[in-house]
Amino acid sequence: MKFTAAQIAFFLNGIVEGDEKIEVSSLSKIEEGSPGTISFLANPKYTKYLYNTHASIVLVKKDFLPEVPVSATLIRVDNPYESLAKLLKMVEQPYQHKLGVDKLASIDESATIGKDVYVGSFSFVGRNARIGKNVKIFPQVYVDDGVEIGEGTVLYAGVKIFRNCIIGANCIIHGNTVIGSDGFGFVQPTGTNYNKIPQVGNVLIEDDVEIGSNCSIDRATMGSTILRRGVKMDNLIQIAHNVEIGENSIIVSQVGISGSTKIGKNCVIGGQVGIAGHLQIADGVKIGAQSGINRSFTQEGEAIQGTPAIRIRDFQRSSVIFKKLPQIQQDIIQLQKDIHNNNNSAD
Amino acid sequence: MKFTAAQIAFFLNGIVEGDEKIEVSSLSKIEEGSPGTISFLANPKYTKYLYNTHASIVLVKKDFLPEVPVSATLIRVDNPYESLAKLLKMVEQPYQHKLGVDKLASIDESATIGKDVYVGSFSFVGRNARIGKNVKIFPQVYVDDGVEIGEGTVLYAGVKIFRNCIIGANCIIHGNTVIGSDGFGFVQPTGTNYNKIPQVGNVLIEDDVEIGSNCSIDRATMGSTILRRGVKMDNLIQIAHNVEIGENSIIVSQVGISGSTKIGKNCVIGGQVGIAGHLQIADGVKIGAQSGINRSFTQEGEAIQGTPAIRIRDFQRSSVIFKKLPQIQQDIIQLQKDIHNNNNSAD
Amino acid sequence: MKFTAAQIAFFLNGIVEGDEKIEVSSLSKIEEGSPGTISFLANPKYTKYLYNTHASIVLVKKDFLPEVPVSATLIRVDNPYESLAKLLKMVEQPYQHKLGVDKLASIDESATIGKDVYVGSFSFVGRNARIGKNVKIFPQVYVDDGVEIGEGTVLYAGVKIFRNCIIGANCIIHGNTVIGSDGFGFVQPTGTNYNKIPQVGNVLIEDDVEIGSNCSIDRATMGSTILRRGVKMDNLIQIAHNVEIGENSIIVSQVGISGSTKIGKNCVIGGQVGIAGHLQIADGVKIGAQSGINRSFTQEGEAIQGTPAIRIRDFQRSSVIFKKLPQIQQDIIQLQKDIHNNNNSAD
Secondary structure, eight states, X not given: XXXXXXXXXXXXXXXXXXOTTOEEOEEOOXXXXXXXXXXXXOSGGGHHHHTTOOOSEEEEETTOOOSSOOOSEEEEESOHHHHHHHHHHHHOOTTTTOOEEXXXXXXXXXXXXXXXXXXXXXXXXXXXXXXXXXXXXXXXXEEOTTXXXXXXXXXXXXXXXXXXXXXOTTOEEOTTOEEEEOOOOEEOTTSSSOEEOOOOOEEEEOTTOEEOTTOEEEOOSSSEEXXXXXXXXXXXXXXXXXXXXXXXXXEOTTOEEOTTOEEOTTOEEOTXXXXXXXXXXXXXXXXXXXXXXXXXXXXXXXXXETTTTEEHHHHHHHHHHHTTHHHHHHHHHHHHHHHHHXXXXXX | OOEEHHHHHXXXXXXXXXXXXXXXXXXXXXXXXXXXXXXXXXXXXXXXXXXXXXXXXXXXXXXXXXXXXXXXXXXXXXXXXXXXXXXXXXXXXXXXXXXXXOTTOEEOTTOEEXXXXXXXXXXXXXXXXXXXXXXXXXXXXXXXXXXXXXXXXXXXXXOEEOTTOEEOTTOEEXXXXXXXXXXXXXXXXXXXXXXXXXXXXXXXXXXTOEEOTTOEEEOOSSSEEEEOTTOEEOSSOEEOTTOXXXXXXXXXXXXXXXXXXXXXXXXXXXXXXXXXXXXXXXXXXXXXXXOEEOSOBOSTTOEEXXXXXXXXXXXXXXXXXXXXXXXXXXXXXXXHHHHHHHHHHHO | OOEEHHHHHHHHTOEEESOTTOEEOEEOOTTXXXXXEEEEOOSGGGHHHHTTOOOSEEEEETTOOOSSOOOSEEEEESOHXXXXXXXXXXXXXXXXXXXXXXXXXEEOTTOEXXXXXXXXXXXXXXXXXEXXXXXXXXXXXXEOTTOEEOTTOEEOTTOEEOTTOEEOTXXXXXXXXXXXXXXXXXXXXXXSSOEEOOOOOEEEEOTTXXXXXXXXXXXXXXXXXXXXXXXXEOSSOEXXXXXXXXXXXXXXXXXXXXXXXXXXXXXXXOTTOEEOSSOEEOTTOEEOTTOEEXXXXXXXXXXXXXXXXXXXXXXXXXXXXXXXXXXXXXXXXXXXXXXXXXXXXXX
């Protein structure tokens, strides 16, 4: 399928600068662009590639000023990255042919299956499970007894969802993620051996949530572990029992959040952050990568980093000085000598 | 199923304070309690919720003194959390109906299958594998050639156990955990390309071990990677080849333990801790979250934290001062000026 | 199968010291060696075990000088670890009997399947997928539409490879690793809700790459996420969209590499390291465990550590002083008093 610059500009409400009739059939990165492709310039770090790209068309910001002439045709838009997303969404619909319940799927007769679903080979749907319409369940997925999957949700290959968990509409859950494994709870009646606390709650995921691959989201001891509407999670993330994540919060890969902690709305949690249990994180808090959070942060929109985390500016300032610690130590020894000498000379 | 306060108190050997005849049919968290549910108060942080909870019954400590009157019926017990566990265990037995070998499982004819097992759809049991009685193998599990699974063990959906690994009795292994993937061992004969060291050992897991979801436990190069009796592991944990974990040690999520390291008994390893290879950690050592361990700790019961780890009290004290480093640097500059001035004035 | 010391020495081009006719039938660790086994001594830390080992044969370095007499027969070789690898490779070929396409596999009729492949039970091979000769696909593997698998590659149980990804020859991918899940990319048109950026690229893995279990390697937004020839990755690693890893680089477990970062050749990245997005790491750079990399490192072969990472020597020196911060603070207070007193006495 080919599109002209004029057609794309019309679709994106953009302005063509160059050859309106030039055609493209696929997409490329600006630093690798080849003829017949469309690319985009969103991050100014990549501006240098624009001047040599072989992409036929490049999406740029409305007010972008090239420093030297550009051979590619430009389409000026408000937000090139967002326009790209629109364009990709129009072009890319890779799994449309996956429809129907495969004859090698195992579906309990008590399960409810909506219209126009896909259930791939070797997937299992248990007792009284309810699968909404337009759901896509890829091969080798496990949907346990009593699970509900909302309309339009996609479960990629290898996802495992355990008993009574509830997934909202239009969610995307990537390969091999586990939802509803037992929370980590034990008692030590005698001080040595541990007895398991049965985990009888579930996981409740609202609409429009996306969860990456190989994540672990534990069921609540009682009640629900909750991901609110619009939460976006990257890969390899640990969510412990009874955690709650507020609307539209972003969690980058390899984060671990311990039991019963509540994260506010619109938070951004950087990669490999660890958060202790039973804490509160206010709305809009931003946590720098690899931070360790051992207390609640109740001020909205605060930016923090470090282990234990402090305000991000303090972290950055102290980090710069960290590598000067040997010098600081020497300075102090010198000062001690100097004072000692002064004292002596003053005697 | 409903129980009265009197019945529950009898079962838990507790004392009722309030309405002995009040009935409950399910469980709730104290901050969300609703009529007809039983809740518990173990962590003093949650005491405030007791006074307003709508739970009908709350388990509290024998010596708990409410500050204001409580409308819920109380049951006084020695250890509310432990009593809850007992109660949950009595009530919650969710997978009892899962029994028998599914016709869509693939079981090698040389495998030995015990009595009263469950082998779910799309699970594979290889050559000469031995499955003990009362084992539950959920769907999509892989049990490779020569694997042994002890009596009463549960393997949740998606677990993969590779050749010759041995799992004890009454273990629980959560979804998508991999046991017996190759250890990470290579040689560089020419200094550039790596050649693989075949990993011919196995993983040996003793009785009563619980392992969370999405963990990776590598087989030994030779001999065994060993988890001793009663070890409890959370999710997303990496155990490298030839590691050994002592009895009843607790490992929180996202910990990584490198090759050939030996962890003692009754240790507690916090979330996201990393431990280098070929080290010894003594019995009862407690390692704070996110610590990096680059040497052996041979003193029993020591508490350590940091990267590299130091005694936890030292870590906490130094961490407080870390954010004052800019001030410290300024103080030193000021001191240097002051001394310089003193010297000059002393001249 | 038994081998004499003489046979093994001949195979390894080594020199026997002791009983040439002694036989061994399996391998052991030096600290656990039992009669009838062969062991090796590569790491000098383990030398002490040599003097008491019950292993019948031990591989040692050509120039090794025992301090006391050794009862085991020694075979002197250039590199004991490498010789061990050779030996293991000869001995250990555990999955040779796994051949043929299982009748419980689901293979699209448009897929191309090479000679002498193994496709295990409950594995799925999608439209137009191409499987090279001698490939081993274990049970419960997902090979999506348009995927290519090169000759001799092994995909262990539970691996999921999504659409259009390309895997080279002689690769090994361990259990439950996910290749080609969507990159983590969103736009916020209104500042609150996130819209997904479709991820239309793929993952390209060259020959001789080994990837551990439970790893997540995301597809590129456009173009390819690339692992070059000979890359070796441990378990539970996160590789984000559009990352590129250079030839023969080693990545230890639980590392996370953010979007569009380029890692050079022959790098070694320690466990639990996090690397921010859009960075360049030069060839041969060594990154200490748990480091956080927030800027490019362009000097070849540099060794760095810390969060944020600095030269490893600086990190080590400053780390030693970190625990003395309380003392440093006190020294400064004392100095301030001393100067104050001096000033007063000088008045």
